[in-house]
Amino acid sequence: MVILNRPGRLIPLIVACALFMENLDATIIATALPQIAQALHEEPLHLSLAITSYLLSLAVFIPLSGWIADRYGARRVFRTAIVLFTLGSVCCGLSQSMPQLVAARVLQGLGGAMMTPVGRLVLLRNVPKSELVSAMSWLTIPALVGPVLGPPLGGLIVSYASWRWIFFINLPIGLLGFYLVSRFIPETAARPGQQPLDGRGWALLGIGCALLVAGFENLGKGLIADPLLAALIVCGAASLLAYVRHTRTRAQPIIDLTLLRLPSFRAAVGSGSLYRISIGAYTLLMPLTLQLGFGYSPLVSGATTFVSALGAIVMKAAAPRIVKRYGFRPLMIRNALLSAAFLVGCGLLPALDSRLIVMAWLLAYGFFRSLEFTCINTLGFAEVDEARMSQATSFTSTLQQLSLSMGVALASQLLALSRTLHGGGALLAVDFAYAFVGAALLCVLAALGFTALPANAGANVSGHRAAP
Structure with missing residues (x-):
């Protein structure tokens, strides 16, 4: 019962429950697309609309999340987001046609757009800054475990049950999340006297993000003409x-x-976005490397990459002590460079042809990658005052969505470029090696950006005191 008396532990776990549901769903559907297409009598390529419609819904509504949370209260909006996402999941599972599935995915996207930034806002408003590093380390786990667990779980479901269960499994998770939020998280007061909605700004931002996400998601797929x-x-x-x-x-x-005038926030969203792009590239490259380079089945590939999630879980306990000892600036610089080395090594793994070495490498990379995520997510809010916290969560969530889409697009383009250089044909091991090097260069650029941080950056949340 001790954990129930510690908001720095309980609230992150509750928010992580909802975020895990969202991150799992975002990746699990890709595995089931062929079976869904067959059941709905559609071409598999047409079913990519089910993924794109969800991403576009996220891009449009994420910028609105902070204003809605201030207007109606963060806990109320977070609970509503869980309900919308869960309801959208059920509607997806009940869909009998592609238009119904696309509409249900848009509803899911509306819930997801509110769930991530407002969930983070709930945490920031209820957890003391002295416990923020530990709290944020919990929130990195859904982002790392969901994409890794999604493909093998999706493969198991479509192999031994109906594809509809990839959506129905969200129902118990959503109900549990709704209960825990209602039971243990206090309501934060709404701000009825705030400025009216910036409708024109929302339109410009939503349209811009939606167009960029649509463009990045379709790069290299051949579904849309290059001029378009x-x-x-x-x-x-x-x-x-x-x-x-x-x-x-x-x-x-x-x-x-104007949040960018804060050095810690500017570094977290600027250099942090570069780091996230490299992770977006990794999520595409690593499964392909294991399946094409090692000949693993999708299920074995997913089971192999899952060890990186174990590294993230181990990091959870160690992160607060590590950050307190070394401080954000030196830790983020060295860790970004170390991540670059791990990415380069990922491109060389097929030459070793050893599953044990692969798993050990991904386990270690999962630890340091999660540590960097914890630092980026925590440092970004170190200097943000309470009045602008909702703005900061919307800002960071919008850039995160764009960064991950850019990472996948970058990986696709690097693979295509490398294949073109050796005359086309099937992808070779060297193509993946070059693509991983490209992703690693982004980590190096991120490390250079972190050098602009002051030595005592984020000391109010890390507890670190830099030597004079």
């Missing part, structure tokens, strides 16, 4: 630039860019 893809990305970037100009004339924009 280029138009999506250019128009998306133009819409975001228009939003930047819009914020100069708006007293309270939907996402406050």
Whole structure:
């Protein structure tokens, strides 16, 4: 019962329950697409709309999450988000046609768009900053375990049960999350006197993010003509630039860019995004490396990569002590460089042809990757005051969504470029090695960005005191 008296432990676990459901669902559906297409009498390529519609819904509604949480209260919005996501999951499982499935995925995306940033906001408003490192280390686990567990779990479900159960399994998780939030998390007061919704800013930001996500998600897939893809990305970037100009004339924009004046926040969203892009690339490259380089089945591949999640869990207990001893700045610089070395090594693993070495390598990488995520997620909020906390969570969640999409797109393009250089044909081991090097370079750039941090960055949450 001790854990129930510690908000720094209980609240992260409750929020992580909801975030795990979302992260698991985002990856598990890809494994079942062929079976879903067959059941709904559709072409498998057409079913990519089920993934794209969810991502677009996230991109549009995430920027709105902070304003809604301030307007109606963070706990109330978080509970509603869990209900919407769970209801969308049930509707997905009951779908009898592709339009029904796409509509249900949009509803899921609406719930997911509120669940991640508002869940983080609930944590930030209820956990003392002295316990923030430990709390954030719990929140890294769903982001790491979900994508790793999703493919093998999806393979098991579609092999031994109906594909509909990949959505129905969210029902008990959602009900449990709703109960725990209602029982143990106090309500935070709404702010009815806040500025009205920045509708124009939301439109510019939502359209820009949606176009960029659509462009990045379809790069290299051959589903959309190259000129249209280029138009999506250019128009998306133009819409975001228009939003930047819009914020100069708006007293309270939907996402406050003046947060970038805070050194710790600027480093977390700038260099942190570079690091996240490299992780997005890894999530595509590693399963392909194991399946094409080692000849593993999807199930064995998923079981092998799952050890990285074990590394993340081990890190959870060690993170607060490590951060307190070394401080954010030196730890994030060295850890980003170490992550770069691990990524380069991932591209060399097929030459060793040893599953034991692969698992040991991924276990260690999972530990240090999770440690870096904990530092980035925690440092970003170290200097943010209570009044702008909702803005900060919306800001970081929006960039996280874009970063992961950019990472997958980058990996696809690096593989395609490397294959073109050796005359096309099947992907070779060297193609994956070059792609991993490209992802590693982003970690190096992130480390260079972290050097701009002051020596005592985030000392109020880490407890570290830099030597004079």
